[in-house]
Amino acid sequence: MLSKNQLKYIQSLHQKKYRHQHGAFLVEGAKSVQEVLQSNFQTELVVATEAFYKENAHLTDRQRIPVEIASVADLERAGTLESNNAALAIVRTKENGPLLAEPDEIALILDDIRDPGNLGTILRIADWYGVRKILCSETTADVYNPKVISASKGSFTRVNWWYGDVTNVLSQSGGQLAVYGAFLDGADVHTQPFAKSGYLVMGNESNGIRPEVAQYVTQRVTIPRYGDAESLNVGIATAILLDNIRRANSGQ
Amino acid sequence: MLSKNQLKYIQSLHQKKYRHQHGAFLVEGAKSVQEVLQSNFQTELVVATEAFYKENAHLTDRQRIPVEIASVADLERAGTLESNNAALAIVRTKENGPLLAEPDEIALILDDIRDPGNLGTILRIADWYGVRKILCSETTADVYNPKVISASKGSFTRVNWWYGDVTNVLSQSGGQLAVYGAFLDGADVHTQPFAKSGYLVMGNESNGIRPEVAQYVTQRVTIPRYGDAESLNVGIATAILLDNIRRANSGQ
Numbered sequence: 289m290l291s292k293n294q295l296k297y298i299q300s301l302h303q304k305k306y307r308h309q310h311g312a313f314l315v316e317g318a319k320s321v322q323e324v325l326q327s328n329f330q331t332e333l334v335v336a337t338e339a340f341y342k343e344n345a346h347l348t349d350r351q352r353i354p355v356e357i358a359s360v361a362d363l364e365r366a367g368t369l370e371s372n373n374a375a376l377a378i379v380r381t382k383e384n385g386p387l388l389a390e391p392d393e394i395a396l397i398l399d400d401i402r403d404p405g406n407l408g409t410i411l412r413i414a415d416w417y418g419v420r421k422i423l424c425s426e427t428t429a430d431v432y433n434p435k436v437i438s439a440s441k442g443s444f445t446r447v448n449w450w451y452g453d454v455t456n457v458l459s460q461s462g463g464q465l466a467v468y469g470a471f472l473d474g475a476d477v478h479t480q481p482f483a484k485s486g487y488l489v490m491g492n493e494s495n496g497i498r499p500e501v502a503q504y505v506t507q508r509v510t511i512p513r514y515g516d517a518e519s520l521n522v523g524i525a526t527a528i529l530l531d532n533i534r535r536a537n538s539g540q
Numbered sequence: 541m542l543s544k545n546q547l548k549y550i551q552s553l554h555q556k557k558y559r560h561q562h563g564a565f566l567v568e569g570a571k572s573v574q575e576v577l578q579s580n581f582q583t584e585l586v587v588a589t590e591a592f593y594k595e596n597a598h599l600t601d602r603q604r605i606p607v608e609i610a611s612v613a614d615l616e617r618a619g620t621l622e623s624n625n626a627a628l629a630i631v632r633t634k635e636n637g638p639l640l641a642e643p644d645e646i647a648l649i650l651d652d653i654r655d656p657g658n659l660g661t662i663l664r665i666a667d668w669y670g671v672r673k674i675l676c677s678e679t680t681a682d683v684y685n686p687k688v689i690s691a692s693k694g695s696f697t698r699v700n701w702w703y704g705d706v707t708n709v710l711s712q713s714g715g716q717l718a719v720y721g722a723f724l725d726g727a728d729v730h731t732q733p734f735a736k737s738g739y740l741v742m743g744n745e746s747n748g749i750r751p752e753v754a755q756y757v758t759q760r761v762t763i764p765r766y767g768d769a770e771s772l773n774v775g776i777a778t779a780i781l782l783d784n785i786r787r788a789n790s791g792q
Contacts, residue, residue, distance in 0.1 A: 417765075531763070
């Protein structure tokens with residue numbers, strides 16, 4: 289059973305301030321908890337229904353992870369999901385170590401992506417397209433936000449991120465790598481060739497890429513429009529751009 | 541000022557049953573209301589703040605659409621948006637007239653897309669890629685749901701839809717048109733040629749395309765995966781498939 293203090297601790301992790309202070313975040317729902325238990329993240333505690341624990345005891349017990357059995361009502365009180373009849377995990381955050389695109393690698397740069405749902409979707413898309421590194425401006429949504437973790441559908445366990453001054457990274461790359469940026473007035477991605485190494489920069493939902501980042505973009509690219517919608521959601525745009533980059537890289 | 545009866549009427553339109561009964565639906569937020577007032581939809585009433593009305597009176601007055609001035613608090617009480625400091629419109633639903641793909645036209649078939657956010661996103665993507673017709677299975681989310689209208693970002697004014705028995709439509713097309721269906725085991729969309737006429741079928745978020753619809757698919761197609769995510773969201777998948785179809789059709 290969940291103690292009052294445990295409940296209070298878990299609820300504090302809904303907020304960025306306390307996630308930062310405690311160095312921990314929440315993973316919620318059956319599939320995400322199963323994925324995190326099979327990843328290299330370090331889990332502090334699992335709170336689970338009797339049924340979930342019985343089915344997944346092999347995942348917790350071999351790592352000697354403490355488990356508290358709780359009712360569905362307690363799980364939902366502790367966590368952020370509207371419905372959760374399985375489990376939640378309290379997981380240690382990772383160190384904010386530097387990330388750079390290596391040769392033959394495309395990395396993502398997110399310049400001020402504010403919506404947690406969009407960020408979670410982008411993690412999932414990066415994972416589908418084999419992008420393993422995401423560099424985030426400090427103003428980008430917190431990846432440890434429960435909404436991001438949930439929207440990533442487990443992909444947060446397979447993608448690495450770093451938060452910091454992305455202009456600094458780009459200025460230090462010294463123009464040696466291709467830097468593709470999504471703009472409304474760039475080259476058509478259906479005909480644009482793409483290098484196998486470099487960065488793809490995606491900008492803010494309303495304002496796009498900031499000028500201080502845009503100055504390092506070596507090739508502006510645009511998704512061709514065949515109809516009348518004014519814009520595409522940034523998650524959708526990321527998916528289409530990565531699809532075109534992978535296609536170009538595989539010579540199709 | 542909004543009367544008690546008006547408030548009650550507007551609130552009833554949050555529910556499908558009453559939208560159907562009254563033949564009306566809600567459009568909320570500045571941009572969506574502006575778009576619907578410039579479309580061929582028939583608007584019954586606009587509820588607006590003083591400021592929104594002053595800026596947009598030319599849109600309502602030339603069509604003699606009644607306007608009620610309301611406070612932000614009243615707008616939010618009447619509507620479904622968490623914040624709305626501009627306007628909402630009560631708009632007449634359209635007749636459910638039949639739709640078929642014409643020569644040189646790609647139309648979408650949605651087989652049991654349940655999430656209103658996904659449906660709204662798909663309307664916006666269809667609008668971007670110039671797809672003008674969406675045929676929906678009866679179990680697909682109601683397009684007049686305020687969440688769909690809101691997620692479509694105004695694209696609901698430029699895309700047409702029909703709800704009914706999609707298997708019937710496909711069986712009557714008699715194999716004369718290409719029917720592309722999104723599956724996990726289909727042909728790679730990066731190399732697959734696409735006809736200029738036909739249907740693209742997208743299936744349910746969890747279960748994909750139903751067997752009774754799948755039997756009419758003439759070409760199963762798949763988005764190639766380069767990483768480890770198990771799946772893509774149906775909105776994202778629709779966008780990538782339409783991007784590949786338009787690209788193939790334009791000979792790139």
